[in-house]
Amino acid sequence: MNSEVYGIVKIDEQNRITLPEGARAAYDIQPGERLVVMRNEADELVLVKAELFSEE
DSSP: OOOOOOOOOOOOTTSOOOOOHHHHHHTTOOTTOOEEEEEOTTSOEEEEEGGGGOOO
16 A cells, blocks of 8 residues: 555644545545544554445
């Protein structure tokens, strides 16, 4: 897997972040879409589209 940096985010006073435009475009993340925030085996913070966890 190749690494790609989309930018640096800052947590605002209400503990929110804004995803960089490049990341939103690369992963087709739309306003209102839900993301799961999780920690992986390498102790890294990861965002995953919630729809990937849906049962079909």
